[in-house]
Amino acid sequence: MGNTVTTFTQDQLEAYQDCTFFTRKDILRIFRRYQELAPDxxxxxxxxxxxxxxxxxxxxxxxxxxxxxxxxxxxxxxxxSDDSTGDMSFDDFLDMFSIFSEAAPRDIKTVYAFRIYDFDHDNSLGKEDLEKTLSALTAGELNEDEVTFVVDKVLEEVDLDDDGCLSYIEFEHVISRAPDFLNTFHIRI
Structure with missing residues (x-):
């Protein structure tokens, strides 16, 4: 009876519930997943x-x-990751699963998708960001000329202010017209 292991305090669990799209049960399941990755x-x-x-x-x-x-x-x-190294605390890990959950709204998912595609972290999706994104999405099956052609076409269609890159607002406009976005931007727990 007295050897029960407490993973989180009630206050911690309540705070996690307030900051995520998860129930207590989900949070504990995600923690078990996290702990199993590196039990040492x-x-x-x-x-x-x-x-x-x-x-x-x-x-x-x-x-x-x-x-x-x-x-x-x-x-x-x-x-x-809070320090941008990719190393994750449980809070980081839980945030990631929360944003990728089916319960997270499209607007929050869009913010994170934009950040993921912004490889150079300059708050816009420039030609290099779009080239890296396209190469990743096509598993490198397009040659350099094809990538350049597609990126140029994307910018021609979507870059409304003709500054050579996509702002968050322009990206958001594209995502709002993509019916499969919510189906692809999630991870099941």
Missing amino acids: IIPFDMTSNESSQLKIPVDIIENMPELKENPFRRQICEVF
Whole structure:
């Protein structure tokens, strides 16, 4: 009876519920998934302050089954880690799963998709960002001329202010017309 392990305090669980699209049960299931990735690093008891400083290295995170085949796995890890290294605390990991959950609204998913595609972190999707995105999406099957052609066509169609890149507003406009976006921007737990 007295040997029950407490993973989180009630306050921690309530805070996680308030900041995510998950129930307590979901949060504990995601924590088990997180802890299983690196049991030698992550303890079962996360009630102490030190435990929130523990991080799982990006190499482990990006090789978990939910991300392993995603061509943007490194970008995803870097966007969701609080220090942009890709190494993730449980808070980072939970945020990632929350945004990729089916319950997350389109507008929040759009913000994160934009950040993932913004490889150079300049708050716009320039030609190089679009080329990297296209190459990742097509698994490198297009040659350089084909990539350039497609990127030029995208900019011609979507770059409303003709500045040679897509602003968040222009990107959001494109995503709002993409019916499959919500179906593809999620990870099941």
